Amino acid sequence: MLDLTPKELKTREALRINPCKTCQPVGAMYAALGVHRCMPHSHGSQGCASYHRTFLSRHFKDPAMASTSSFTEGASVFGGGSNVKTAVRNVFEIYNPDIIAIHTTCLSETIGDDMNVYIQDMDIPEGKYVVHTNTPSYVGSHINGFYNMMSGFINYLSKKTGVSNGKAAIFPGFVNPGDMRETKRLAKLMGVPYIMFPDTSGVMDAPMTGRFEMYPRGGTTIPEIISLGDCKKVIALGTITSAEPAELMKKKFKIPFSLLPLPMGIEATDRLIMELAGFSMQDVPYELEEERGQLVDILLDSHQYTYQKSCAIFGDPDTVLGLTAICTEMGMIPKYVITGHPKEDFVREADALFGKYGLTDCKARANADLFELHQLIKNDPVDILIGTSYGKAIAKAEGIPFVRAGFPILDRYVHSYLPLVGYSGTMRIVEKITNAIMDETDRNCADEDLEFVM
Amino acid sequence: MNERSRTLDKYSSRVYKNRKEHLVQIENAPGSQEITANTRTVPGIITNRGCCYAGCKGVVVGPLKDVLVITHGPIGCGYYSWGTRRNKAVAEEGGQNYVPYCFSTDMQESDIVFGGEKKLENAIAEAVEIFSPKCIMICSTCPIGLIGDDVQAVAKRTEMKYGITCVAYSCEGYKGVSQSAGHHIANNGLMKYIIGTGDKRPTKKYSLNILGEYNIGGDGWEQERILKRIGYEIVTVFTGDGSVETMKNAHLADLNLVMCHRSINYVAEMMKAKYGMDWLKVNFIGVGATMQSLRDIAKYFGDPELMARTEEVIQDELAQIAPDMEYFKSKLKGKTAGIFVGGSRSHHYQALLRDLGVETIIAGYEFAHRDDYEGREVLPFIKEDADSKNIENLVVGPDPKLYKPKFSEAEIEKLREEIPLDTYAGMMREMKEGHIVVDDYNHYETEMLIKLMKPDIFFSGIKDKYIIQRGGTPSRQMHSYDYSGPYAGFRGAVNFGRDVTMAIFTNAWAFVVPPWKTQSVIKGSLTGGEEAC
Known part of the structure; x- marks a missing residue:
């Protein structure tokens, strides 16, 4: 597996190998799917919408509906205004959403399509909405696309009446x-x-x-x-x-x-x-205090199997930071903490987590890729790998246990239904990590060392 | 109103005018009706189509295992086409396998503004330093053509600088109207720069290339297994588990077998023109179809010993799968199916479904051309539109040294009476009266046709799978085989039978309707009555 990956690390400035991020539009599409009766619309080639729908369907094992401006070479030369106007009309007619949320692509951004102008020129049916955001694929990652789409909705729709809703x-x-x-x-x-x-x-x-x-x-x-x-x-x-x-x-x-x-x-x-x-201004109910107490109880019960175990964590920046926090609370050493998202704040926050637990040999990297992570592991191995589906090749190549968490998980079921957040989500991750480590011990230990009680 | 009219009924006049030409209900079967294909999708329609890059990199170039394929563009395109098409590959002994890797120039805003050629060249330098590949291919994404990066020039410079093969494809996503343009561009590149550059002759008496077989789920390996059993040598496969190392000798094989007509017919035709090599349309999907194809190949060579050996292998293979096939047929006989895939499989799989007693009542293609539906005889009558004209139509002539046709024109004419040599009859002829054929199928038509025609199972891609399943119809992916396979050849037929049976009969279907939807939860009690005690 990944036999061509050498141990020796070389600095790369131009070649991305086995990325740990994808492009903005898929994040925008996901955010728009979180709005009721909304049709996400991809203003670009058909391939973009096709790839993004495919990708989301593979992760969620659910339909991911979205439409496209279906650019051709002509549209790429003369601008996509006519395509998007036709598209919006057809989407309202055929699929009847309440709102269409348009995001751009590297294609429409490169030719400089002005969505504000196009949307002003549209005949939008009474009571329906069209909003947009700019999601150039060559800036940031899918994370930018997600928050840019949120900002798009807020910019177009949100209003202050002066009367607080108390929420x-x-x-x-x-x-x-x-x-x-x-x-x-x-x-x-x-x-x-x-x-x-x-x-x-x-x-x-x-x-x-x-x-x-x-x-x-x-x-x-x-x-x-x-x-x-x-x-x-x-x-x-x-x-x-x-x-x-x-x-x-x-x-x-x-x-x-x-x-x-x-x-x-x-x-x-x-x-x-x-x-x-x-x-x-309410007291914390016993139900939550109980959950929290259970979680602490579990950490104390199981600490001997995770204490000082080393791990590598990769994926989206906030998820990785969250997983790093959980691992440190379990007494583990998050040796490599990596995201493909190119924001250095990530490194600062990861370093702060390391500092809190006095960890000096841990490395956090933003704008990194899985090829680099694999090479780091080859040079100085870890006990467990935690991240998205693409990590399974590294785990297989290096013979280390692997826990899936984050986005995307294309090769397992149920994961998107259950939380990683809250005390209960943390409990779930703790169970996954602890079991993976203990299963590995069971599988590899000598017959006489197999423990029935652990 | 028939099912076609009822499906089209919802459209506005503008959309109706377009879509009515793409939706055919078979009349006067068996025969062929005209269908419009390979034209622009109406913007806004939830089409299943992808782009030119997906056809070039994703389908044709991506599976080549000894090629380091660099996607030149922002990160997404390379990322989405990384390890998701299930083109299985194993490195040749001492060779490299790049299939599990993803390489991209990950272009940033400054590269878009100031040009990305420099970054591409630096990426190649880094790739050469780390991997020492024998061949690099560059696949362009949308912005490349727009900002004017000259990837062809970069490829030339790479060859000069490093002494390796480097091929660039200008397969920007917006080109053409679907993946189909990308297939064509990839075919042109392979023809120009790879095929014919080797000189390793096959050693066996009869040798073949398999074209348009991408080894999804190991389909190609099952075909190779059977063909090798008969005694053929496989020179190369385009492109599943394929390599540049073997493809360069493709012109030295005796015959080209064409599986996916849509994605590879250009290479087949160009090799015919340049080397005089014939191509034979085969279908290794389905037991009957596989037997027919094996017999056709043997007939081409006309060797009685080969024909006898072919029969021997067929009988032995049949004996091995007969009990399983019989069982699955007993479960599936009389069922109906719908199938929407690419540009060949909707035809191929009808044969396998027939083997299992299942009739295909709806069939559609995502990016086929008229010849895939109606047969190659319509080729002279297809009107090229602007989108197709933008794709280079590479014309090759006979190679002065290597043009060696096996048969005279008269002999070929005679062979054609028996086998589909250098031709393809298309899908529609095999469909029955009242059945539906859809070009560039979309979400709405899929849902509507399923409601109207009520197939027992539907085969499509991942974008459709969960829509169809949610609606209560068993649904299997025909691009990825739902991570199963192989489905080709004799053993593959059994796998397919098992998977279809499982999809229809899996236990969970029984739980879709909760009991409180059909039974009252309120228990009645008589009031005013007297209790017995």
């Missing part, structure tokens, strides 16, 4: 429907009235009913997005993913925000709970 706007970050459900459960338990935006639960984890619904029940509604401007506070989860939309809310509507890490691990979840308590 918290919760930005969940680039996470699975299972995580959004868990975050909403925490908010409810803490008595916080909220608008979660975006919200792909009930869309990308919709149930089998025997009837295909193009627009399932889930998703943030348009009135909710409009009402974001009247929220009391923004609770933005994922310091890298949710920072820009949170700042936009502050700039546009003077709504204060708290920018928190994804609630992964005890400390980060504690921070969210304290934040929610501060908002609702």
Whole structure:
């Protein structure tokens, strides 16, 4: 497996090998799917929409509906205005969404299509909406696409009436429907009235009913997005993913925000709970205290199997930071912590986590790829690898246990339904990591060392 | 109104005018009706089509195992086409296998503004330093043509500088109307720079190339297994588990077998023109189709010993799979199917489904041309539009040294009476009265046709799979085989039978409707009555 990967690390400046990120538009498409009765629209070649729908369907094992401007060479020369106008008309006629959320592509960005002008020229049916965001694929990663689409919705739709709706706007970050459900459960338990935006639960984890619904029940509604401007506070989860939309809310509507890490691990979840308590001015219910206590109990019970075990973690920046927090709380050494997303804040935050636990030999890298990670592991191995599906080749090549977490997971089922966030999500990750390490011990130990009680 | 009219009924007049030409309900079968194909998709329609890059890199070039393929562009295109098409490959002894890797120039804003050639050349330098590949291929994504990067010049400079083979494809996503343009561009590149550059002659009496076989799920390996059993030598495969190392000798084989007509017919035709090599349309999907193809190949060589050996292998293979096939047929007989895939499989799989007693009542292609539906005899009548004219139509003439046709024109005419030599009859002729054929199928038509025609199972891609399944129809992916396979040849037929049976009969279907939807949860009790005690 990956036999051509040499141990020797060489500096690369131009060649990306086995990337750990993808392009902006897929993030925008995912964010738009988190809006109720919304049709994401890709303004570019058909291939973009096709790749992104494929990719999301493979991760969620659910339909990912989106339309495309179907650029041809002619459109690429003369501009895509006519294509997008025809497309919007056809989408409303045939698929009847309440809103179309357009994102651009490297193609339409390179030729300089001005979406503002095109949208102004459109005949949009009464009561329907068209919004857009710019998602040049050559800037940042799918993470930028996700928050740019959020900002697109806010810019077009959100209004401040001057009368507060008394709610918290919760930005969940680039996470699975299972995580959004868990975050909403925490908010409810803490008595916080909220608008979660975006919200792909009930869309990308919709149930089998025997009837295909193009627009399932889930998703943030348009009135909710409009009402974001009247929220009391923004609770933005994922310091890298949710920072820009949170700042936009502050700039546009003077709504204060708290920018928190994804609630992964005890400390980060504690921070969210304290934040929610501060908002609702309610005591933390016993139900949550019980969950937290159970989690601490589990960490103490199982620590001997994870303490000082080394791991490599890769994937999206906020998810990786969250997984790193969990691993440090388990007493592990997150030796390599890597994201493909090119924002150096990631390194600073990872270093802060290392510093908190006095870890000096750990390395965090932004704008990195899996080829580099593999080479690092070849030079100085780890006990376990944690990340997305593409890590399985490294795990197989190096014979190390592998735990899947994050985006994308293309080769397993159920993962997107269950959380990584909150005390319960953390419990799930702790179980996965501990079991993977213990299974490895069982498989490799001498017969006389096989323990029936561990 | 028939099913076709009812499906088209929802469209506005503008969309109707376009789509009605792409949707045919078979009349006066068996015969062929005209269908419009290989034209632009209506913007906004949720088409299943991909782009030119996907056809070039994703389909044809990507599976070549000894080639380091660099996607020149922003990160997405390379990322999405990384390890997702299941083109299985094993390195030749001492050779390299790049299939599990993804290489990209990961272009940034400054590269778009100031040009990306420099970055591409630096990426090649780094690739050469780390991997020492014998061959590099460059696949362009949308921005490349727009910003004017000259990838062909970079390829030339790379060959000069490093003494390796380097081929660049200007397969920007927006070119043509679907993946099809990318197939053509890839075919042209392979013809210009790879085929005919080797001189290693086959050693066996009869040698073959398999064209348009991408070894998805190991399909190509099953075909090779059977052909080798009969005694053929396989010179190269285009391109599943294929390599430049073997492809350069492709012109020295005796005969080209064409599996996927759509994606590779250009190479077959050009090799015929340049080397006088015949091509034979084969179909190794289905037991009956496989037997027919094996017999056709033997007939081409006309050697009684070869024909006898072919029969011997067929009988032995049949005996091995007969009990399994019989069982699956007993489960599936009388069922109906719909199938929407690429540009060949919707035809190929009808044969295999027939073996299992399943009739295909809806069939569609994503990016086929009229000849794939109606047969190659319509080729002179196809009107080229601007989108197709933008794709280079490479014309080659006879090679002064290597042009050696095996048969005279008269002999070929005679062979054609028996075998599909240098020709393809298309899919539609095999479809029955009332059956539906769709070109450039889309989400709405898929859903509508399933509602109207009620097939027992539907085969399509991942974008459709969960839509169809959610609607209550068993659904299998025909691009990736839902990570199963091989489905080709004799053993593959059994795998397919098993998978289709499983999709229809899996236990979970029984739970779709919860009991409270069909039974009352409120227990009635009589009021005013007297309780017995």
